[in-house]
Amino acid sequence: MIYQISHETSYKYEHGVTFCHNIATIKPKDMPGQKVLDYKLKISPKPTEISEKLDFFGNTITRFSIQQQHSKLKVKATSKVLRDYTMEPNIYDSLDGQNITLHQAHYALNGFHPELVNAKQFILESILVAKITPEIRAYAEVSFTPNRPIFEAAYELMQRIYTDFEFNTAVTNVATPIHEVMKEKKGVCQDFAQIAIACVRSVGLPARYVSGYIETLPPPGKEKLIGTDASHAWFSLYIPGFGWVDFDPTNNQIPKNQHIIVSYGRDYYDVPPLKGVIYSTGKNKMKVAVDIRPAV
Numbered sequence: 001m002i003y004q005i006s007h008e009t010s011y012k013y014e015h016g017v018t019f020c021h022n023i024a025t026i027k028p029k030d031m032p033g034q035k036v037l038d039y040k041l042k043i044s045p046k047p048t049e050i051s052e053k054l055d056f057f058g059n060t061i062t063r064f065s066i067q068q069q070h071s072k073l074k075v076k077a078t079s080k081v082l083r084d085y086t087m088e089p090n091i092y093d094s095l096d097g098q099n100i101t102l103h104q105a106h107y108a109l110n111g112f113h114p115e116l117v118n119a120k121q122f123i124l125e126s127i128l129v130a131k132i133t134p135e136i137r138a139y140a141e142v143s144f145t146p147n148r149p150i151f152e153a154a155y156e157l158m159q160r161i162y163t164d165f166e167f168n169t170a171v172t173n174v175a176t177p178i179h180e181v182m183k184e185k186k187g188v189c190q191d192f193a194q195i196a197i198a199c200v201r202s203v204g205l206p207a208r209y210v211s212g213y214i215e216t217l218p219p220p221g222k223e224k225l226i227g228t229d230a231s232h233a234w235f236s237l238y239i240p241g242f243g244w245v246d247f248d249p250t251n252n253q254i255p256k257n258q259h260i261i262v263s264y265g266r267d268y269y270d271v272p273p274l275k276g277v278i279y280s281t282g283k284n285k286m287k288v289a290v291d292i293r294p295a296v
Helices: 095-099 101-107 113-125 133-141 150-164 178-186 189-202
Strands: 003-022 034-046 050-055 060-066 072-081 207-214 232-239 243-247 259-265 276-281 284-294
Touching: 050 232, 095 150, 101 150, 113 207, 133 178, 133 189, 150 189, 150 232, 150 243, 178 189, 189 207, 189 232, 207 284, 232 259
Parallel strands: none
Antiparallel strands: 003 060, 003 072, 003 276, 003 284, 034 072, 050 060, 207 232, 207 259, 232 243
């Protein structure tokens, strides 16, 4: 499937801005099962400086600064992406990957292979997945028991979050602590991904945050998925001897072609689509518009 993606972020500043410096993380990844066929980034006003590089996690980031007075900022990324999940490693093709237990995974993670060392950084606390409470650990331990396969446990955790938590855009924001989300059992895809990550890390396993998109127009006869009006988020579990496996607790499914991957991080703090600093006073208004649909 080939998708056409549009992601536009705009700001209006009450008293204008004299200088801003920003980082955009909105270019989809090139990886097995996903190929970027075209990508354009349009920024208005025109940046004084702009550069592109890979960050620590291997995501493409664009740094830009605008060194002139402006009252509006618009950042629009358009992409064409070929998605074919059958080209990715499939957990269902690996009996070892499906069957490794929590006890076995802990033993395997004691190794020092570079892949293991890289994965183990995702066991540690991060900015937004910190101070993991006993309540979160207890919630995780319902699914994760020592002799149960961790793939099976993570799948059940995904299903439980989908069932137990309410999708509600009016309850949380990017700074809402995970213990509050756990208490209220309400939030958005970002919150559900970070709750799952906290659960997985609480039992000593690596889990990372995945930022991307979901197809806006569903296939004929299918319901529209949640999370299509903005960037979407899900989580990924590292299984020693196999690799990373993605789970979408917002929609209760293992991502396939409808999920387009933009970036990986420890949590949302590492990979917001746009972040930066400005010299200004007064209020500002932000508007985000995302659209993803099959290319014609």
